[in-house]
Every structure is written in structure tokens, then in C-alpha cells.
Amino acid sequence: xxxxxxxxxxxxxxxxxxxxxxxxxxxxxxxxxxxxxxxxxxxxxxxxxxxxxxxxxxxxxxxxxxxxxxxxxxxxxxxxxxxxxxxxxxxxxxxxxxxxxxxxxxxxxxxxxxxxxxxxxxxxxxxxxxxxxxxxxxxxxxxxxxxxxxxxxxxxxxxxxxxxxxxxxxxxxxxxxxxxxxxxxxxxxxxxxxxxxxxxxxxxxxxxx
Amino acid sequence: xxxxxxxxxxxxxxxxxxxxxxxxxxxxxxxxxxxxxxxxxxxxxxxxxxxxxxxxxxxxxxxxxxxxxxxxxxxxxxxxxxxxxxxxxxxxxxxxxxxxxxxxxxxxxxxxxxxxxxxxxxxxxxxxxxxxxxxxxxxxxxxxxxxxxxxxxxxxxxxxxxxxxxxxxxxxxxxxxxxxxxxxxxxxxxxxxxxxxxxxxxxxxxxxxxxxxxxxxxxxxxxxxxxxxxxxxxxxxxxxxxxxxxxxxx
Numbered sequence: 163x164x165x166x167x168x169x170x171x172x173x174x175x176x177x178x179x180x181x182x183x184x185x186x187x188x189x190x191x192x193x194x195x196x197x198x199x200x201x202x203x204x205x206x207x208x209x210x211x212x213x214x215x216x217x218x219x220x221x222x223x224x225x226x227x228x229x230x231x232x233x234x235x236x237x238x239x240x241x242x243x244x245x246x247x248x249x250x251x252x253x254x255x256x257x258x259x260x261x262x263x264x265x266x267x268x269x270x271x272x273x274x275x276x277x278x279x280x281x282x283x284x285x286x287x288x289x290x291x292x293x294x295x296x297x298x299x300x301x302x303x304x305x306x307x308x309x310x311x312x313x314x315x316x317x318x319x320x321x322x323x324x325x326x327x328x329x330x331x332x333x334x335x336x337x338x339x340x341x342x343x344x345x346x347x348x349x350x351x352x353x354x355x356x357x358x359x360x361x362x363x364x365x366x367x368x369x370x371x
Numbered sequence: 372x373x374x375x376x377x378x379x380x381x382x383x384x385x386x387x388x389x390x391x392x393x394x395x396x397x398x399x400x401x402x403x404x405x406x407x408x409x410x411x412x413x414x415x416x417x418x419x420x421x422x423x424x425x426x427x428x429x430x431x432x433x434x435x436x437x438x439x440x441x442x443x444x445x446x447x448x449x450x451x452x453x454x455x456x457x458x459x460x461x462x463x464x465x466x467x468x469x470x471x472x473x474x475x476x477x478x479x480x481x482x483x484x485x486x487x488x489x490x491x492x493x494x495x496x497x498x499x500x501x502x503x504x505x506x507x508x509x510x511x512x513x514x515x516x517x518x519x520x521x522x523x524x525x526x527x528x529x530x531x532x533x534x535x536x537x538x539x540x541x542x543x544x545x546x547x548x549x550x551x552x553x554x555x556x557x558x559x560x561x562x563x564x565x566x567x568x569x570x571x572x573x574x575x576x577x578x579x580x581x582x583x584x585x586x587x588x589x590x591x592x593x594x595x596x597x598x599x600x601x602x603x604x605x606x607x608x609x610x611x612x613x614x615x616x617x618x619x620x621x
Contacts, residue, residue, distance in 0.1 A: 175460075175463075175489065175490070178464070179463075179464060179466040180444075180447075180466055180468065183441050183466065212491065212494060213490050213491050213494075214488060214489065214491055217488075276566070282372075282566055282567060282590075283567075284491075284492060284493035284538075285493075286493055286537065287372055287373055287374075287375055287415070287568070287590070288373040288375070288620045289372060308373070308620045310415075310445065310446060312446065312468070312469075312493045314492060314537075351446070353444060354444060354445050356410065356413065356444050359444065
């Protein structure tokens with residue numbers, strides 16, 4: 163089997179480097195896709211995200227990624243892994259801003275409530291993820307597994323009940339990972355989660371369309 | 372939420388150094404090798420500060436940042452005269468996950484909000500350097516080596532978080548490198564004022580002190596001297612904390 167051709171989507175704001183550093187530990191042919199046309203011959207697509215929802219969607223639109231992702235992931239069925247904001251982009255929109263998301267998953271991203279009786283926002287640090295038996299990406303791990311989170315907004319289980327493959331509890335239970343057909347996304351950072359995260363990335367690299 | 376142990380690495384001339392009360396620095400190793408060792412031992416994050424950048428009015432040493440980033444698969448916070456969105460962006464490109472602002476935020480408080488808007492509040496750590504030399508707590512300006520007059524540290528802490536900082540690196544400058552113990556009173560005072568996570572640093576010398584700080588509400592403790600110039604290591608520290616009943620990732 164030849165090494166997968168992995169395109170890491172670059173929209174100008176995210177920390178592409180750590181994801182690329184992590185993927186480089188495995189046998190993979192990695193391209194940094196600075197615009198949509200660079201996704202054309204990828205056999206796997208990874209969209210890492212740091213930053214705000216609107217700035218991110220603007221970057222994706224300006225670089226032609228939105229159209230290219232629609233074509234490659236939705237129409238051609240290329241396996242997709244969204245990380246952090248790369249998970250949130252999948253939804254219709256976010257309470258963080260007013261931009262339209264990719265709309266591949268129905269519903270909106272919400273903000274963790276703040277207040278005296280609520281945990282601190284942002285949710286920063288290592289937390290446990292309960293892995294659903296349906297998960298392919300995390301099937302090699304013992305549940306719950308520890309992953310690293312950095313976010314203030316989250317995907318509610320109300321929108322993701324049928325596709326959630328990982329659930330985390332931070333004041334309320336939320337969708338930490340989802341898997342639906344060729345689309346997978348995680349709110350946590352596998353590239354920053356040491357052994358468990360590396361295992362997840364290695365598993366994704368073995369997925370074939 | 373799991374409590375974090377964060378090695379605090381100080382960068383100077385492409386090498387790591389460690390000092391006492393922000394002076395008398397000694398060599399502490401090669402950045403990449405040290406990052407790799409901390410990664411292997413299960414550090415929860417890394418803090419990497421270029422300590423000459425603000426005095427020399429330049430951006431952080433990005434080659435060293437990139438070399439550390441290659442070796443560690445946990446979050447990396449970078450600091451050192453980051454005074455614009457563009458500089459922050461270059462740090463991110465080199466492999467930083469979070470940006471730590473200290474003196475540049477004092478010069479330009481709006482920078483906190485600007486960076487938070489672009490990268491998200493969770494990626495912005497505000498460094499609060501506090502000194503109590505001469506009586507009463509005051510903010511410390513690393514560039515001059517003196518206490519800052521005219522700014523009340525508690526007001527600045529609240530303002531910085533209000534501007535959009537998602538996390539606080541609370542440093543007791545007088546205790547740095549001394550191993551006399553973390554400043555519990557400082558932690559208590561700061562915790563009452565802001566509700567973002569607090570990384571407490573400065574003075575850790577024993578495992579008990581780290582445990583007590585975490586029990587008192589520190590979300591993370593940053594360690595320098597204890598990891599560099601003692602027989603402690605991250606695995607030992609974290610095992611101790613876990614056995615003490617704290618929520619720790621091993």
C-alpha cells in the first residue's frame with residue numbers, strides 16, 4: 163500500500179505546524195493546502211483549526227477551500243478529519259459569530275455557560291473522553307481516554323446524538339468527537355494529546371475512501 | 372478538569388537557561404532535547420519564553436520555537452516581546468499553540484483583545500509578574516528590572532482578563548528559582564478576582580507545595596528550577612500528585 167496523500171488545509175490562521183509535525187511521525191505524503199485547488203488529489207483531508215469561527219470561515223472562503231471541500235469531501239467522499247475549529251466549521255453556524263458554517267451537520271455551535279456555579283471558560287486542559295462502541299478512530303483505545311482541549315464553544319449532543327463517537331463532560335456533556343461516513347471530527351487536539359492522540363492520527367491515516 | 376504540570380523553559384541565545392529572581396541565569400540544556408524529554412515524561416504543556424526578546428526589542432527566537440515544537444506533542448505556549456498580530460502569527464506558524472503576553476500587554480492593553488479576536492481567548496495567556504520587594508505587591512517590569520509604579524496589579528489582572536486573556540500565568544518574581552515555596556497568598560488573591568484558569572509559577576521547591584497549590588485552586592503549576600536542578604522529573608511529580616488524590620493525567 164502506498165503512503166496516503168494527506169492535504170492539511172491552511173486558511174492562514176491555524177497552527178498547521180503541530181498537526182504536520184504529528185503526521186510526519188507516520189508514513190504519509192503531506193501537502194499543506196494553501197488554497198482549494200491543492201485538495202484536488204488528496205486521498206485524506208485534515209482541517210486543523212485555531213481561532214475564531216468567523217475569521218476561520220472567512221479564510222476558508224477567501225482561499226477557495228469551502229468549494230473544494232464540498233467537492234472533495236461531500237461529492238467525492240474523501241475521508242476528512244476536522245480538529246477543534248475544524249469540527250465546528252461542519253455545523254450551520256456558531257454562537258461565536260455570524261458567518262455561515264459548512265452546514266454538513268445540522269445545528270449550531272454553542273458557548274459554554276459562564277457563571278459562579280459553572281466550570282471556567284475556556285475549557286483548557288486534559289479531560290476524559292468516553293468513547294462510543296461505534297467509533298472507528300478510537301476503537302484501539304480504552305474508554306475513557308485523556309485528550310487535550312482548548313475551546314470556549316462546543317457541539318451540543320442535541321445535534322449530534324446519532325453521530326457522536328466521543329463524549330466529554332465539562333459542566334454539561336458535549337460532543338467531543340463525531341464520525342459519520344467519511345467525515346470525522348474531534349473537538350480536542352490529537353496532535354497535542356501525546357500517545358492517545360498519535361494513535362488516533364495513525365488510525366485516520368489508515369482509512370481509505 | 373485535570374490539573375496540569377507545565378515545565379517553564381527560558382530561552383537565551385538558542386539555549387535554555389534558568390535563573391533566580393529573573394537574574395543569574397545558568398545553562399539548562401538544548402531546547403529540542405529538553406522538549407523531547409518532557410514530552411516523553413508526560414508534561415501536560417510547555418511554556419517557552421525568550422527572555423531577551425523584550426530587552427532586545429525583537430521577536431522570539433522562532434528557530435528554537437520550531438525545534439521544540441517538532442519534539443513535543445503537547446501544547447506549547449510561547450512568549451517574548453510578542454507585540455503584534457503578525458508576530459503572534461509567526462509564532463503560531465513556528466508551532467506555538469498559545470501566546471503569552473507580559474510586558475507588551477502592559478504597553479498596549481488592546482493587543483490582548485486583538486489577539487483574542489484573531490486566535491481565540493483560549494490561545495492568549497496573560498503573564499502577570501508580581502514582586503513584593505519593598506513591601507506590598509507590585510507589578511514587575513522585566514525590561515527595567517524594577518517594580519512598576521502607578522499600576523495596581525489587581526486592577527491590571529482584572530483588566531487583562533476583561534480584554535480577553537483566556538488564562539493567567541501568575542509569577543512571583545521574588546520566588547523564582549529560590550525553591551522557598553509557591554506564593555499561596557498571591558494565588559488566593561488572584562483566584563478571587565478572575566475566573567479564567569491560573570498557572571502558578573515561582574518558588575516551587577517540593578512536591579508538597581505543588582500539591583497544596585493545586586488543592587488551593589491552581590489549575591496548573593509551572594516548574595523551572597525543580598525540573599532542571601533537582602532529581603525530580605515530571606513523572607515523579609505527577610505520580611505524587613495523583614497519589615495525593617488530585618486529578619492528574621498519567
